[in-house]
Amino acid sequence: MKKKDDQKYNRILDVAGDLIITDSVGAVSTTKIAKQVGISQSSIYVYFKNREALLLTLYVRELKRLYAQDSGEDLRSLSFETAMKQYLEQLFHYGLTYPKSMTIIQKLKEDYAFDEQAGEQINVIVHQSAVQQLLFKGLADKTLRQVDISLLRNIIFSTIKLHTDNLRQGVYTEADVPFERIQRMLMKAVQNN
Amino acid sequence: MKKKDDQKYNRILDVAGDLIITDSVGAVSTTKIAKQVGISQSSIYVYFKNREALLLTLYVRELKRLYAQDSGEDLRSLSFETAMKQYLEQLFHYGLTYPKSMTIIQKLKEDYAFDEQAGEQINVIVHQSAVQQLLFKGLADKTLRQVDISLLRNIIFSTIKLHTDNLRQGVYTEADVPFERIQRMLMKAVQNN
Amino acid sequence: MKKKDDQKYNRILDVAGDLIITDSVGAVSTTKIAKQVGISQSSIYVYFKNREALLLTLYVRELKRLYAQDSGEDLRSLSFETAMKQYLEQLFHYGLTYPKSMTIIQKLKEDYAFDEQAGEQINVIVHQSAVQQLLFKGLADKTLRQVDISLLRNIIFSTIKLHTDNLRQGVYTEADVPFERIQRMLMKAVQNN
Amino acid sequence: MKKKDDQKYNRILDVAGDLIITDSVGAVSTTKIAKQVGISQSSIYVYFKNREALLLTLYVRELKRLYAQDSGEDLRSLSFETAMKQYLEQLFHYGLTYPKSMTIIQKLKEDYAFDEQAGEQINVIVHQSAVQQLLFKGLADKTLRQVDISLLRNIIFSTIKLHTDNLRQGVYTEADVPFERIQRMLMKAVQNN
DNA sequence: TATGAATGAGCGTTCATTCAT
DNA sequence: AATGAATGAACGCTCATTCAT
DSSP states (O other), rough: HHHHHHHHHHHHHHHHHHHHHOOOOGGHHHHHHHHHTTTGGGHHHHHHHSSSHHHHHHHHHHHHHHHHHSSSHHHHHHHHHHHHHHHHHHHHHHHHHOOOOOOOHHHHHHHHEEEEEEEHHHHHHHHHHHHHHHHHHHHHTTOOOOOOOOHHHHHHHHHHHHHHHHHHTTSSSTSSHHHHHHHHHHHHHHHHH | OHHHHHHHHHHHHHHHHHHHHHTGGGGGOOOHHHHHHHOOOHHHHHHHHSHHHHHHHHHHHHHHHHHHHOOOHHHSSSOOOOOOOHHHHHHHHHHHHHHHHHHHHHHHHHHOOOHHHHHHHHHHHHSHHHHHHHHHHHHHHBBOSOOOHHHHHHHHHHHHHHHHHHTTTTTSSSTEEEEEEEEHHHHHHHBBO | OOOOHHHHHHHHHHHHHHHHTTTTGGGGHHHHHHHHHHGGGGGGGHHHHSHHHHHHHHHHHHHHHHHHHHHHHHHHHHHHHHHHHHHHHHHHHHHHOHHHHHHHHHHHHHOOOHHHHHHHHHHHHHSSHHHHHHHHHHHTTBBBBBSSSHHHHHHHHHHHHHHHHHHHHHHHHHTTTOOHHHHHHHHHHHHHO | HHHHHHHHHHHHHHHHHHHHHHHHHHOOHHHHHHHHTTTTGGHHHOOOOSHHHHHHHHHHHHHHHHHHHHHHHHHHSSSSHHHHHHHHHHHHHHHHOOOHHHHHHHHHHOOOOOOOHHHHHHHHHHHHHHHHHHHHHHHHHTOBBBSSSHHHHHHHHHHHHHHHHHHHHTOOOOSSSSSSHHHHHHHHHHHHO
């Protein structure tokens, strides 16, 4: 019984994600989700309190999936530069594996105003991530450029996202722009000097 | 008479921009605009053919304002590095002067699917901009990193936008993170080696 | 429960029919229907996909009611002339019993452009009707005037409709213009010589 | 100056007629007329008091054109049968020459509720027409079937209209269904015995 | 004569949400 | 757990009409 539930629960989130990608956050409606999932509109309210809760759940799910990626343990045992490079590779790999995920995260972040309580929940997730830890450490020991952490995160995330999008859409191929080049660009950007 | 028209016309666009900023592109509705401008909903259709035309007009307006910024003549007479640095400064200045503009541009670009004809119109504007020329030249003579131009533009635009946003919101002050530091970061990011 | 549904469903169609009669097809609006039925406008979309589907449903309902009238079996066992006369009587009776029906059919046919799929559905209904069969047979064995079937159908339908309308509106009484006279007129019109 | 006015005045009516034909009476809007005529929407109110007056004017114009057709003098000097046959030919000719006119008249008659005053104006026009005179005479001397005049007019008008429509739309050709046959059908329909 | 600006009313439609079952 | 029925609110848009110019 629980399995069934979980399946439907996740199907709803999946469809919501698809709608965000093919259209926009505003285009996510219980009507459309219900139609695509094959349940009645009101059934959505069995699984989610309301539309906002649904979107928040989706956001958290993708965020957790993203951060589950970084093998925190490993990173900590490496030299900073190696750790950073490895993280970039992981993120690149993530973008290729779950192309929808990064788009969903970005669009929801920009488009949706979560309330304070939700914001706190998200902050905790981000804070506990290995990347965040890595960036904090890098900032502390001045290995990284002395700018706000948001700037570092943004430059990394948005560049790798755009790169994987470009690859997927055939704007260019991996042969044209090997990831190594992107990696070097990002390292130069974030490293102190 | 004409003045009155232009005023209202621009008021509508201003309010639409505000709605995009405080909420999202999807939240821009003729109803809300009309209410805030203080006119009847149907009056909006006196000024714009439909919602899409309104948003396109807003987008083009902001884009033109942004590119009107770059003093094309000047940039061409300078060494590449100086020209690039100067452009970054201009963009930073723009972000401080018209804080809404960059957000509007970014959100409209990501959120809105303009039709082909509109897309072409926009492409022309972007192409003719001094920055685009500068980046093309830099890519050609290998002064810039050999990656797709979209990656360069993204890294520059999104970083400076986030920086000005952070400053405005008091996340930190200019003293904490002087622009020079951002500038150096971006130069390292885009320059070949 | 089901009864309730069917009742409302048919009430909506009834009111739509009334609007067509007292005004025109163009005057059929979900707003007006809702107001007269005593439900909210959006509730109409619980029962019908959209306005067009509503009108099509109404059209098909009336068409089926009209053709349900002709006792196909009986007509076939009679001589052509008797069959034809009997059909005219049936149609006259129908016009008196359901005075709205013929008007609705006529107005919807002339005013409304159903899409191809709907057109096909309607064609099937018309084709399978006993009248259509009768007319086809009459044309084939030259009992009927050798003109297009549409002309025969028109002359019969529009005359009987107008006659019943006149009677109902008191333009004249059955005593003034007995149906027999109409019947003779129509027989003379359609019969070959 | 007057010529110019008359031109525009009639252009408006022409476009209104076109809209009725290609769509419906309900589709006639000042907006659409203005666009097609190439004038501003408000300019229509220079020529017509309101939408209803415009439609009434159009109706009267077509009705007058239709009745201008029948050469009253000639008909009166002929035997009834010859006169009737000649009138049918005239009407057929009219349908071929002004195919829009009969459709406009029919749609406006069915679709539009003119107020009493307008109704009276129309009645006068119809009454004074040669056909009406002819039919009255035929009814009086029992040459015509003793039914209401509306039935006779309807049978004649709607049949000839449908026939010309069929011809124009290529449902069949004049060779397939010569007018003579239609004429005979109508004569049999209306003549007493 | 002609029109631009303006608007209230209406339209078809979608939506998030509630509630009884 | 699931859903059909229902609805108020909003949306984009068109319309007939008025008015000042």
